[in-house]
Amino acid sequence: MNFQLPKYKQPNFDQEPFLSAPDARIVVIEIDGVAPEHYHALSIYPEYFKINGEWILASESRMDGVPVLKTDGTIQVVEFRNLRVGDKVIVGRTEDASEGIYIYAKGFSSNDTNSDLFAFRSGRSRETAYSMDYDKLYKLLIHERNNGYIVWVLGPAVVFDFDSRQALSALISNGYAHAILAGNAMATHDLEAALFGTALGQNTYNQQSPPNAHYHHLDLINKARQAGSLELLLEKETIREGVVYSAITNNVPMVLAGSIRDDGPLPPVIADVYQAQDEMRKHTRRATTIICLATQLHTIATGNMTPAYTRKDGEIRPVYIYCVDIAEFAVNKLKDRGSLEVTTLVTNVQDFLVHLKNNLVSP
Structure with missing residues (x-):
């Protein structure tokens, strides 16, 4: 069954209190x-x-x-x-x-009342059953690939593991990403993995730390700054795989927002916080689905600047937000903002990405 967007029900302005209300x-x-x-x-x-x-x-x-x-x-x-x-x-x-x-908070509300007022495990935690959430997300992403605007908000943990890095790259290459919001670290460690096979000095597959591997991310940043751009770095170092490579070759824009903690940083990292905010907002305004993975600060920032609804083809529709993190506290920080459509999953983002790739990308 294909994904069906919920219909927006606007208020009836032909009744009170709307008729007698004053102009703003x-x-x-x-x-x-x-x-x-x-x-x-x-x-x-x-x-x-x-x-x-x-x-x-x-x-x-x-x-x-x-x-x-x-x-x-x-x-x-x-x-x-x-x-x-x-x-x-x-x-x-x-x-x-x-x-x-x-x-008006009820535009997309369901009329389903077939649930008890009291129930065990009504919150979202590591004990929650997420099978249905995954199935809904698969259908949503298939719909959004050609009908929406999918924005990924990425922390560096997504590229620390060999399989998850390959999975995310495949999702990008197969049209399941229209924009990426991240920081210096995600792009740095993805490119480090492409060039050295490590992320923050540790091998992304076997977890070994080769001699002097703690220099790798700094060496990578230095090479990128010498090249002058990520595009030229890919060409100069013959990098042909990874998240950054997939994004650039598939014309998926990346907004890399700077931090006071950054090393380097990479050439495209935006140091001015308000310029970064403006660039991020260009994509959150277009977003129809946002998937936030293992980055609490970027997730909260993105959530705060994202409308709960958007207009698509003249229709009002919800913006779906997924927040995935291994820490319950991190996912609940976004849920607490009261968004209409935040779905939280307490799980390892590496496993999450592999699930998505296995169900959305043909072998």
Whole structure:
């Protein structure tokens, strides 16, 4: 059976409290980068604003942004730092339409009530049964490969193991990735594995640590900086496999956001945190499915800038987010943000990737 997207059910604005609700109040920005008093900060849910008697859905919803009414009548979400003098910001801190602002969390809700109020193991933990989650994800990714925009958020653990690194490379090469968000470490250790067979000095297959292997990632970074780009490094060192190689050869964009911990870093790593955020947001705005693997900080950052819904072919649809980590605490950090569609799996990301490859990529 093919994957079926849930239908979005919009509120009935032909009834109360919507009919008698006032228009949303608007204040014009007077200082660049400064929101007005009583500004409205958006949630992750779809939000409607009453403008000239009509309820308008914000173009997207994203935490910590403010709604700005544009001259074309659309409502855009803007970060504080991007506010400009003259911008028309909607103000108000109620959510029930009483100030012309309505937050709607039930658009994709299921009517299924066939479950007990009390049940054992209702949370998500290492004891959870994930078989159905995997089956749903296989169907979702097959659908999204040609109909959506799949974004991977990757920690370095995905390339520390020989099989998982090969599995992820195969998934990328077979169309199951449209963008990659990561840091310096993931790309560095993937390229280190391609050149030296190690990741952070340890062999990715047999776990041995050859003499002076702790130099390998530094040597790799140095070679990349000498080459001037990852593309030239692949050519110069005749690298023909791995995650970075698969991404570059299949024109899958990678945003590598810098960290104060970085060695080197590699040439494409973005040192300016706000520039990195802007580049990441270009892809989270397009995302229909996001898969976050073994990287708590990148996962939380991505989750915070990702709308809970998006428009695709004129239709409103959910954005699916998967968070996979061996630590329960790490996956629950993203789940706690209240996203409509976060599915958490407490498991080894190396095993997770091999499962996906074995079920999605033909031998």
